[in-house]
Amino acid sequence: MIDLVIRGGTVIDGSGAPPRVADVAVLAGRISAVGDVGGRGRREVDASGLCVCPGFIDLHTHYDAQYTWDPYATSSIWHGVTTTVIGNCGFAIAPCRPQDRDATLRTLVKVEGMSLKAMQAGITWEFETFPAYLDALERYNPSLNVAALLGHSAVRQWVMGRAAQRRGATGDEVAQMADVVREAMAAGAIGLGSSTAEAHVGDGGLPVPSRLADLDELKALTRAMGAGGRGLLEITVGSTTTLDDLRDIHRESGRPVVWAAFFHRDDRPEETTERLARTEAFHREGVDVRPQVSCRPLTMDFTMWNPYPFEGMAAWRRVSARPDSEWAAVYADPTFREELRAELAARRFAVFRGRWDLVQVLKVGRPEHRAWLGKTIARIAEETGKDVVDAWLDLALADDLETEFLAGLMNADDEAVGDLITHPRTLVSLSDAGAHLSLLCDAGYSTTLLGKWVRQKQRLSLEAAVRRLTWDPARAYRIPERGLLAPGYWADLVAFDPDTVDALPAEWVHDLPAGEPRFVSRARGIAWSLVNGVPVLEHGEIVERPAGARPGRILRAFES
Known part of the structure; x- marks a missing residue:
């Protein structure tokens, strides 16, 4: 018998194809049929009036610490996200030696607006190395899928200690870092995260470690990352890193480069046009360098x-x-x-x-x-x-x-933001979910795209917006068997009401470890979410399950 049948919904399959009314059958965690499903399922869901599509893939989150105490990845789970990428900007909690834990957490406080008390109370530190961290995530058993970037700053600190925030690396230290990168890739990292952004200031007002790395170090680590024929570099760029640098990194490593954060600037409006033109030129030249953009104003x-x-x-x-x-x-x-x-x-x-x-x-x-x-x-x-x-x-x-x-x-000009999110070579993401919790909550980028940019402004069709949230990120990050609603693919699915879907305003709550506060954002119009065929959201509410029963997977195998 089929495990579950979602009946009568408007299927938007993620490919960009027009919507169609169809049933979706799920068996053993995968989509088994799309169309007129005759047999009954052990469970039946009526999706009349709802759109049914692949689960959303959030490429830019910072749940590295939060996943150790929150298996549901709030607020992302409320917005139809079924897969999260962590380790962005090079910020991570592994690898990390015991003597560096305090400095690591204090840097996350400074650069990502996280609560020191919450992290001290919530992280159990069952790991030191990156492979051990992935194993710990398996035991924590999240409800959503997780792909992890290895953090450049964490690697630098592992090899150099506190000197990582004060000087460049020696050749021997770069070689040691390359060994750590290769170990992480073998364990299942999706790639390497880094940052050269001036805004990223860590413990004691010092630059985060990756900002002390020169271009040669970044190239060496990216080559080590790609030695096995897979992986990508994600980097948040500052004024010292040019698009030409990223092109050279790609050419030397043969691996994709994704850069952040591409926001429209009112004081330099021409920059948006110029960067989009460079992105398109790279594509014509066969250079796989693309930016992450946001569909929300940055406040x-x-x-x-x-x-x-x-x-x-x-x-x-x-x-x-x-x-x-x-x-x-x-x-x-x-x-x-x-x-x-x-x-x-x-x-x-x-x-x-x-x-x-x-x-x-x-x-x-x-x-x-x-x-x-x-x-x-x-x-x-x-x-x-x-x-x-x-x-x-x-x-x-x-x-x-x-x-x-x-x-x-930034991103205050809707016309310019519309150009960013509709360009075929940009990646819509930048939720920063899990970070800056005392400043903002942009975890609802997916529901904002569907509510504001599809229904209200009509800058994208429904099928184009769903593709931007599903198949496009899956292909860009080489995530196999996800991002499409098709037989054989994993049943990461979302059912939403196209007439009401949107992100709700952020709320101030005290639900972190040690009773610490944060902003959260709920969604309107997200009815159901499934991860690997198991409901994680029903009627907009989280389905709570004990460890061992939650359906999320730590993704470790990626395409070349």
């Missing part, structure tokens, strides 16, 4: 206790190098403010663009400051007759640094 909630949008600035080293008990004194320092103004005027920094008209006061700590609620820093500066930097920092100091700001950073 962040922040306070001056957690000022992530500014931490990559050179001027901010005065803050990062001191204990937080001294930050208020730095914020009040005229020299610091002048350095900050000069750096913003030079327009060198990549995250915050100096758009004070897009920085709004969300909450205040003191009742006497309620008049500023909802106003932008530009407006407050105008009303007080102050420079914008002075107006901003004076308000924060007067409010005991408890003011909560909302900053609009």
Whole structure:
């Protein structure tokens, strides 16, 4: 007997083919038939009025730590995601020696906005090496599938210790790192993650380890990664890494390169057109270098206790190098403010663009400051007759640094974002799910694509959007037997209501280990999700199961 039949849904198979009404049969975790299924299943699901498609593949998550205590990968599971890629940007918790654990966690606090208390309470550290970490993930038994990139910063720290954040590597150290890379690939890594982004500042205000690597080191590790004929490089690029560098890495290694994060910049609109043209030119030349893009505006909630949008600035080293008990004194320092103004005027920094008209006061700590609620820093500066930097920092100091700001950073131009997400060589992702939990929650990129960009703006057809979330990422990352709704493929499936599907606003909850808070985002219109033929979401709610009974798999075999 068939295990499960989903009946009467509108099937969107992920290939880009037009939708059609059909039944879907599941047997032994795989799709066994698509069409008019005559036999009864042990379980029958009525999908009338719903679209049925392959499960969504989220290429850019940071659940490396969260999976050790949360097998359901909230918030992604609510949005139809069935496969997650972790280890992005080179940030990971393995390999990691016991003496480096504290520094690793403190770097994740700085660079990915994670809670130190939550990680200290939640991670059990049953592993040191990357292969042992994958084995531990198997025991944790997540509900979703997991593919893991090996983190470049973690590898550097494993070989070099704390020197990894202070200097380049010797030839012998690079050789040792290459051995670690080969070991990880043999154990089942999907590739190597790295970063040269200036915004990525780690423990003690120092650059994350991968930022100290030169191009030769990156090439050597990518060659080691690809020695077995598979794997890809994912890299979040900074100003020191050019698209030509990525082309050269691809040509020398023969492996795909995926770079992040390609957002539209209001201050440099021509950059979007130029980068898309280069991406297309690479494709014509047979160069497999492609960017990750987002379908959502990049916004962040922040306070001056957690000022992530500014931490990559050179001027901010005065803050990062001191204990937080001294930050208020730095914020009040005229020299610091002048350095900050000069750096913003030079327009060198990549995250915050100096758009004070897009920085709004969300909450205040003191009742006497309620008049500023909802106003932008530009407006407050105008009303007080102050420079914008002075107006901003004076308000924060007067409010005991408890003011909560909302900053609009990038991807604010819908027309330009539409160009990014419809280009055939871009990869729609950049959810950052599992990271920046005190600042934002963009885990709902999939439901945003279906709700805003298909139903509301009609920039994509339903079948094109589903392909962007399923078959395109599966092919780009060489993930076999997933991403299509076809007989023989694994039954990672989603059923959603096309008339209502969307991401709901982020909510502030206290559900992390040690009762720590975070933003989560639920979805509207996602009815069912199956992973390897087993329901993980029913009527929009998580199906909780004990360890050993959850259907997710640690993916270790990938195509060349």
